Amino acid sequence: MLVYARLLSLWLAALIGLLPSVALAHASDQGFVLLLPTEAYILSGCLAVALTVLMSAVLPDAWTTRLFTSLRLGTVPDLHRLKTVTSCLGFAALVGLVWLGMTGPRDPLGNLLPLTIWTLWWAVFVVVQGCCGDLWSWISPFHGPHRVLLGPQARPLLRLPDRLGHWPAVAIFLAAMIFAFTDLAPDDPARLARVVAGYWLVTFAAMTLFGRNDWLHRGEPFTLLLTLFASLAPLQGRAGAWRFGLPGWCTLTLPSPSISLAVFCLILLGTGSFDGLNETFWWLARLGINPLEFPGRSAVVLPGILGLLGVNLLLIAIFAGCVWLGQQLAGVPVPFAAAFGRLALSILPIALGYHLAHYLGGVLVNSQYALAALSDPFARGDDLLGLGQFYVTTGFFNTRDTVRLLWLTQAGAIVSAHVLAVLMAHRAAIDLYGGGRRALRSQIPLSAFMIAYTLFGLWLLASPRGA
């Protein structure tokens, strides 16, 4: 096979995740990355996280606690009803996008549906939400139409059993990722249009069946993950007031998560990690695939599914092991579920950091395609935005300085996410174990895990990638 894959030289140009075009269309930077002193960068990154661990160990508990207090800035107006309107507008936009997916350009990089879903929403909006707070509640296409059609106080037909916890969201998220990872063409506009429309209908039906809020926060994984990430933002509107603090302050005030919600937090990271891992020469070698001769998505469907599930299971097991060991070291009888849940929230910044790092390159390219498609949504030569002659460029992958800047930005996101995670975990441990040495001892395994995960994340960034 691949008899004349000489074109594979553009492995320089091809770092491809399993997720769709946002991770696929980019990057001739790998050759330059291999020439960067990444070992030194990785060492520095790990040292930064290790120093944070040390710092959090010597800081008085009161200081750590104070780090995550928030400052009241002003009153938040009640715009609850307006959200119904904007949500309906979000729904209208989604309908327009689905229509465009069915009838617009067949080219996924010329069609606004895949560009919006995978690039503007999945790659960009998720990060914006994590930095700016809960914007999703304004544009979500789900709750507005439901309120309008079934009334604000619509009574559910059934009750989503409490014992299911957040497991429906876990299952649907994994199913959605399996689609994104293993479908032959998740970018195909018509195919994606059918999937998105179907997903909206199923969600609407589930909201009707089980109650709007219950389903959106326990069954609909994207609202759940966006809500969780939103809690990381420094500025929050809480109880009618704007409050500002260190990123993550609000996350630490969330009710103690159930096991299922904790698992959900962990699979956000596990899934993001696998999406990076599966591109590496290392992973392809495990599959017996020549990374310079990658046969295409259709050849790695089963490994994709098994890898995704396996990495998530492994991460959950390691994390649970760290929490359990921490409990033993602390010597305080705290229920495992409570510790597991509280500490899992500290994984959220890492998941967000990975998300940013993983998609940054793809976003830089595909946002140009999105701009062009916005200017010419039907690919008929329109120039609605007055762009004039517009060529998408990937030139920033072609110079050492820009590749270094890009790499360090990605690495910076990963390292700072781990630094924040260490601090959040320590803050949570003070609550769980009562501070002092017990809290410190409880954090030894988790701190080691975070330093190791920093190493892993930076190694992923520096590794030669194939698929």
Next chain:
Amino acid sequence: MTDKTPTRAPFTRRAALATLGATGASLAVPGLLPGLGGTAQAQSGDPIKIGFQVHRTGIGAAYGRWYDRTSQAAVARINDMGGINGRPVELVSEDDGTDPKRGAEVLEKFANQSNCDVAFGTLFSHVVIGSAPRAAELKLPYFVVSEGHHVASGMLNRYTLQPGITDVKSQVIAMAPFVGDNLGKKVTMMFADFAFGHDHRDFFSEAIKEQGGKVIKMIAIPPTETSFTKYFPQIPQETEVLYHVMVGPAVLTFVKEMGEFFGPSRPEIFGYIDSLEAVSIDSPGLEFLEGTYFWEGNPRYAQTDQTEFDKAFREAVGVDDSGASITDPADVSTYAHMFGCWETLNVIKAGMEACNYQGPEDRQALIEAVEAMTEMPASMDHPQGDKLFNGKTHQVFGVQYISKVEDGMLKVVHTTSIEDGFYPDEVDYTTQPF
């Protein structure tokens, strides 16, 4: 589309609007929606639809971007000139994901959903090889731009043609006379240890023998290797020419380490620009390439004797004299290959005009018309240079360029003849039934 072409024929726009109108009308008929199995037949006033199987995602995406840009420019030019047989041309771009299974699926969409007249474009060999059988089943002419030898080797079928780019066997064979006569007779080959490298190993070692030369050492590099220092000491002292065909993310490292190994005294070095396609030759770390030679399918840098065709081609695609995008000098094009899209589209046009193509019922006549083609002189339709089409093998032959790196630029030092790349026919597709 995304890469906007500067000019568009007035009727192109009308035609596009008409198409859109038709699409709008199809909303009322679910069966005609894309993806839902519509099979409406094209009418004579409709545009000629060319299904463009393009690597939008997957490992070929970087090539796909330039293939798309070139193809859009070529279609704009064709439409500016009045289209084909008085009908405008419309590219229907579908992402093949650089995946053979998806490639075959895309061909089905062209044939059964978007009612394309022909399919065109794809590059990576495994996608071509995976798609071509489906093209034959669908009886859909499939014009590929992959430069693989699989077309001329006879492994494909009557519906698959490669009239716009030469194949790798021809390219490699054509290099041997220059290498033997000018660089040296004792050759050491360093190649990536898989099919791509093996082709070079096999074709070149045979061809250099005919020039009285010899490959004295073959050094196969495992594909996952990212450091090469242990391989360079294996190069024999008496080596006169080092022939390297490395690909992958570690190519820049390979060049850097090769420079560190040899220092100022080195043999002549010859490589394929594929290793550095879309990478600036004056990138840091590539200084060592100064004075070395490369095969180029089409010279990336505008030469002093640049043809008017090359000049106009660059202008149409938006590429400057260094082979980079006119809007970003760092965005180096896949110049050695992408001309193939331009030329293939012009061959499709010429073929359709020769057989007075009216619709899918003329697909076989189109193939016969292309099979009947022979000389394709350098022109605006063929800006890369003269070509000769072999209807029996469905493969075009053409001139090849050998360039030397001087002052961080590629300067053409030799242009082969078409005949330098000839080899005996390995198939006669014209004897196969449709």
